Amino acid sequence: MVKAQGGIPARRTTIVTLSQIAGVAPSTVTRALRGDTRISKKTRDKILALAQKHGYTPNILARTLSSGRNxxxxxxxxxxxxxxxxxxxxxxxxxxxxxxxxxxxxxxxxxxxxxxxxxxxxxxxxxxxxxxxxxxxxxxxxxxxxxxxxxxxxxxxxxxxxxxxxxDNRGGGEELARHLVEKGRQSFGVIRTSNFSSTARDREEGFLTEIRNAGYDVTLRIDGKSTYEGGFAAAEQIAALPPRDRPEALFALSDIMAMGLMDGLRLKGINVPDDIAVVGFDGIPQSGRAIYDLTTLEQPxxxxxxxxxxxxxxxxxxxxxxxxxxxxxxxxxxxxxxx
Amino acid sequence: MVKAQGGIPARRTTIVTLSQIAGVAPSTVTRALRGDTRISKKTRDKILALAQKHGYTPNILARTLSSGRNxxxxxxxxxxxxxxxxxxxxxxxxxxxxxxxxxxxxxxxxxxxxxxxxxxxxxxxxxxxxxxxxxxxxxxxxxxxxxxxxxxxxxxxxxxxxxxxxxDNRGGGEELARHLVEKGRQSFGVIRTSNFSSTARDREEGFLTEIRNAGYDVTLRIDGKSTYEGGFAAAEQIAALPPRDRPEALFALSDIMAMGLMDGLRLKGINVPDDIAVVGFDGIPQSGRAIYDLTTLEQPxxxxxxxxxxxxxxxxxxxxxxxxxxxxxxxxxxxxxxx
DNA sequence: CCTTAGTGCGCAAACGTGTGCGCAATATCG
DNA sequence: CGATATTGCGCACACGTTTGCGCACTAAGG
Incomplete structure (x- = not known):
């Protein structure tokens, strides 16, 4: 219940208020405001003007109660x-x-x-x-x-x-794979996720399919936990490998992991893309920063x-x-x- | 109006429904559910059990209409x-x-x-x-x-x-200033914002006050537009200065600008903190990433x-x-x- | 036994909006 | 001119919940 301050009960203007001022029924006001054609133009204009003047705003909650739509x-x-x-x-x-x-x-x-x-x-x-x-x-x-x-x-x-x-996560994975193959990469790793979402699975499957089609394989899989930190940790694992065991290209299933991955590689002195190519997925704005400049597949x-x-x-x-x-x-x- | 499918009008259970089943008035149900003491324990338990059984969930919108609280x-x-x-x-x-x-x-x-x-x-x-x-x-x-x-x-x-x-933005600015002075820095710049928010102004004023108290001054001010990109662009301006004109320490009024700033400096081969110290403000999680490792003032x-x-x-x-x-x-x- | 106080609950209205139905007035047509 | 269609609007109820008031019943006190 709205308590009035200072004695003046400044109740908010409602359809009932308006109907009283206009001297019509509340239903008429509703229909006028909602543009019901069965209300004459004259009446409608009058009510619209009144609504404007008194600063009427509909109470959506009440509408929901009555009509189910909010x-x-x-x-x-x-x-x-x-x-x-x-x-x-x-x-x-x-x-x-x-x-x-x-x-x-x-x-x-x-x-x-x-x-x-x-x-x-x-x-x-x-x-x-x-x-x-x-x-x-x-x-x-x-x-x-x-x-x-x-x-x-x-x-x-x-x-x-x-x-x-x-x-199209699968198609996106495929496209990224083809892109890396075209760039001449020949060994591949995936920074994946531990959760079993359809999204992650499709991306990885698409990627894998096209890599195999090209006659190569994914030889390294690390769980990047869908976080920056996970990607960063993956970089440390990769840096710990003997250089010739490192894949020539890495696909991080999401941009945020790719960002962590790249920062991790950078801190270990591994150059992207000269030593290792990296691609991501999502197309978040941050991936476009000059410091990352990440090749990725943007979701619409x-x-x-x-x-x-x-x-x-x-x-x-x-x-x-x-x-x-x-x-x-x-x-x-x-x-x-x-x- | 909820249309029933398949002929069975699967209406949602409401207080009225419950009241009919229990054979009491709707008002009694309300009071029982809300724990009104004037309802006997026996009745209340019965109604609570019924509500549980029929999966009753209150319609907050209707409550709002009646009591004003949602x-x-x-x-x-x-x-x-x-x-x-x-x-x-x-x-x-x-x-x-x-x-x-x-x-x-x-x-x-x-x-x-x-x-x-x-x-x-x-x-x-x-x-x-x-x-x-x-x-x-x-x-x-x-x-x-x-x-x-x-x-x-x-x-x-x-x-x-x-x-x-x-x-306490002013106090925070002061604290950061004292910290930098203690670290031995002697010339200072601020990456500020063009908008005139109290927040930005207070931070800068606090910083400036303490820098002056220590006998130094802020000699460089660049608009970082409160964005990563703005910070990045500021770095390019700074890199364009002759090295001896560059401040020894920079205060970015927000972490996001500090991050852009650092990436920009890094790409220009300027080392943080050896060449220039950087501090930020906000304490967003990203500032703690190893690649930034930013000194900042965390907001609670x-x-x-x-x-x-x-x-x-x-x-x-x-x-x-x-x-x-x-x-x-x-x-x-x-x-x-x-x- | 009568009065008083307290307990447990129901009645009815209210919140603001939407809508089916129907009535009256006007326009249209034969 | 009378019958019908159309237009313009009001009545009354519904949506689900809360709440002031009051009634009936019980317990306690005189």
């Missing part, structure tokens, strides 16, 4: 150690702002989405939720499913079911999110649309680290 | 080019999760908060809003004020009025946000609490770049 979209983010997620959040926010939506942060960090988190989605009656990293517990998935909350995975494909928008992040929003919107209108997976092709950015 | 906190973030804001978002989310709140991203990026953004706060009836960077247009401030939306600036102090939680971010939440909560309960500014002391982290 512009609220949940967002689940991966850990802060990968700037990719921060970028995703910024992109999603910008896109939402443009489309008139709002982003509700549901969870940010590692760990899977448990029942408690899924309930938050219901508590706030979000129209849908974009999940960028974490996996869902089956219990949580069931909750969302049975309550008709459309879920879309971005940058990840669920194992059993669910909507998803993802980059803005477009991916746009598709994700579209998917949710479509399913809000029609719950019966079947599950859908969209794969978008990434773009190879050739920079200095691939030789 | 756990929604707006968050306004600065540009993505400074990872400090991403970290702030992650911290705020973690803290909110702990306290049972939710974060609604209101705006992320550059630019001031205009009327339209302020209205979003009203649309969703947020309990309050944390503003981490942008300045508010006076119109937007008025809207929030007249609608009793508590605002707290974090990492910034408003010029005229408003609540704020901030690090978690605590700052905790205080911000507390401030808002207090003002939700009691609108008459006057405006308040809290300043928290930061922590000097001495690493390798200060010599």
């Amino acid at each position: 512009g609220l979209y949940g967002l689940v983010l991966g850990p802060s150690t990968n700037p990719f997620y921060a970028e995703l959040m910024y992109e999603a926010t910008a896109l939402a702002e443009q489309l008139g939506f709002r982003i509700l942060i549901i969870h940010a960090g590692t760990g899977s989405i448990e029942e408690r988190t899924a309930q938050a989605l219901l508590n706030y009656q979000v129209n849908g939720c974009i999940i960028s990293s974490a996996t869902m517990s089956s219990q949580a998935g069931k909750i969302c499913d049975s309550n008709n909350v459309p879920l879309v995975m971005v940058n990840r494909v669920a194992y059993q079911s669910g909507c998803a928008v993802t980059c 992040l803005t477009l991916m999110l746009k598709r994700a929003f579209d998917m949710i919107e479509a399913r809000v209108d029609d719950r019966t649309i079947p599950e859908e997976v969209i794969t978008l092709r990434g773009r190879l950015i050739v920079r200095g680290t691939s030789g | 756990g929604l906190y707006g968050l306004v973030l600065g540009p993505s080019t400074n990872p400090f804001y991403a970290e702030l978002m992650y911290e705020a989310t973690a803290l909110a999760e702990q306290l049972g709140f939710r974060i609604l991203i209101i705006h992320a990026g550059t630019g001031s908060i205009e009327e339209r953004t302020a209205q979003a706060l009203l649309n969703y009836q947020v309990n309050g809003c944390i503003i981490s960077s942008a300045t508010m247009s006076s119109q937007a401030g008025k809207i929030c004020d007249s609608n009793n939306v508590p605002l707290v600036m974090v990492n910034r102090v408003a010029y005229q009025s408003g609540c704020a939680v901030t690090c 971010l978690t605590l700052m946000l905790k205080r911000a939440f507390d401030m808002i909560e207090a003002r939700v309960d009691d609108r008459t609490i006057p405006e308040e500014v809290i300043t928290l002391r930061g922590r000097l982290i001495v690493r390798g770049t200060s010599g």
Whole structure:
């Protein structure tokens, strides 16, 4: 209950307020504001002017209660150690702002989405939720499913079911492999991740396939833990190898690992790309810094999110649309680290 | 309106549903769930069990409509080019999760908060809003004020009025200055920002004061634009100077600029700290990377946000609490770049 | 037995918005 | 001119939750 200060009950202007001033029914005000054609132009103009004058702003929460629609979209983010997620959040926010939506942060960090988190989605009656990293517990998935909350995975494909928008990770891996082969590299290593996400697996498989097609093989695999520090540690392992055992090219499954890797190599006096070529994946802005100048495969992040929003919107209108997976092709950015 | 699929109207369980099953009034269910003492233990236990069994989750939106309280906190973030804001978002989310709140991203990026953004706060009836960077247009401030939306600036102090939680930027600048002087540096430069935030100004003033106290002066000032790229460009300007005109120590007003600065210097063959010492401000995690190993002044971010939440909560309960500014002391982290 | 105090709960309204239905007035047509 | 279609709007209820008020019942005290 809003307490008035100083005795004047400065209640906020609502549709009812406006209707009283205009001398019409609240329903008329609603329809006028929402542009219902059945309201005469004269009445509508009058009400719009009144709304403007009294600084009316709709109470979205009340609207939700009545019509089920609010512009609220949940967002689940991966850990802060990968700037990719921060970028995703910024992109999603910008896109939402443009489309008139709002982003509700549901969870940010590692760990899977448990029942408690899924309930938050219901508590706030979000129209849908974009999940960028974490996996869902089956219990949580069931909750969302049975309550008709459309879920879309971005940058990840669920194992059993669910909507998803993802980059062509396999194709990207292949493209990077071909690029390195064209550059004349003949032995290869992969800085991979310990988690079993579809994303990481597809990238690695694509890479491996094309390397083998070219008649070579991946001879070194190190877990880079999807972090800068993991990539850095991998560099130390590589530096510890006798130089002739070191691969001529390394594929870090994500840019952030590639950055750690390069810094690690640099500190050990190993030159990129003269001694070892490095390529990454994601296309985060930091990879373009002169100090890295990383060859990478850029994900079409803005477009991916746009598709994700579209998917949710479509399913809000029609719950019966079947599950859908969209794969978008990434773009190879050739920079200095691939030789 | 939730459309049922397959003929079975799988409506969500609400307080009314529960009340019907239990054979009591909805008001009794509410009070039982909220732990009102006037409900007998027997009834309460029965209802709690029922709620558990039927997977009841409260509809916060409806609660808001009726009681004005939801756990929604707006968050306004600065540009993505400074990872400090991403970290702030992650911290705020973690803290909110702990306290049972939710974060609604209101705006992320550059630019001031205009009327339209302020209205979003009203649309969703947020309990309050944390503003981490942008300045508010006076119109937007008025809207929030007249609608009793508590605002707290974090990492910034408003010029005229408003609540704020901030690090002791002036004191931090002084501490960094003393540290560099102790290390024997005798000439100084500052990589500053073009915007006129209180934060940047205080840091620079504190630094300047102590440098002068020690009998030296700041002889070089470059605009680093609060970005990595700005810091990098500053390095190129400095490298273009004849070596004896270069300051012996540089203070970048934020870590992200310090990082760009160091990379720029490195690429020009200038050694840190042998040729030039560098210190930053903020204490973002990236500054601790081996490749930077930056001496900096860490902001107590978690605590700052905790205080911000507390401030808002207090003002939700009691609108008459006057405006308040809290300043928290930061922590000097001495690493390798200060010599 | 009567009064008083306290306990446990229900009634009904309120929060702000959306919508199906229907009524009245006007326009259109035969 | 009368019948029908169209336009413009109001009524009433719904969404899920909270809360002031008050009623009924029990326990305690005189």
